[in-house]
Amino acid sequence: MRKTMTALLLAMTLPTLAMAAPGGDHRPGGPGPGMFHELDLNKDQQRQVHKLMGEQRKTDRELTQRYLDKLPEADKKALESERKASRDKQQSAIRALLTPEQQKTFDEQVAKMKERKADREEFEAWKAEHKKAG
Numbered sequence: 099m100r101k102t103m104t105a106l107l108l109a110m111t112l113p114t115l116a117m118a119a120p121g122g123d124h125r126p127g128g129p130g131p132g133m134f135h136e137l138d139l140n141k142d143q144q145r146q147v148h149k150l151m152g153e154q155r156k157t158d159r160e161l162t163q164r165y166l167d168k169l170p171e172a173d174k175k176a177l178e179s180e181r182k183a184s185r186d187k188q189q190s191a192i193r194a195l196l197t198p199e200q201q202k203t204f205d206e207q208v209a210k211m212k213e214r215k216a217d218r219e220e221f222e223a224w225k226a227e228h229k230k231a232g
Contacts, residue, residue: 134147166174189208193201 134144137143139147166177169177193204196204
């Protein structure tokens with residue numbers, strides 16, 4: 099079980115580490131400074147690469163979820179607790195780097211993100227409920 103948890107945590111952190119690495123692809127609109135920047139891609143190539151990377155992120159999430167679904171409930175709760183603590187620590191560190199004006203904007207963005215997450219969870223619960231009824 100410990101090996102499974104370790105492998106799962108590693109699989110979940112690799113995409114984050116790759117994006118955080120120096121020279122990583124940071125721009126949402128297309129490849130940024132990194133491996134693709136030096137290729138001097140045209141707009142069509144950028145869109146295609148962006149699409150392929152998005153598909154890979156979706157596949158990674160599905161694979162991770164497949165293994166998460168196999169974990170006992172206690173391990174799922176422990177994992178979620180650790181992930182939340184890690185996110186909170188990261189957000190605090192980022193916030194500490196910002197000016198007061200930037201902190202206000204950051205806090206607003208965090209609040210919006212939490213609201214969207216709550217909405218998504220509510221929708222998923224509704225969808226699951228209707229799937230059982232139908």
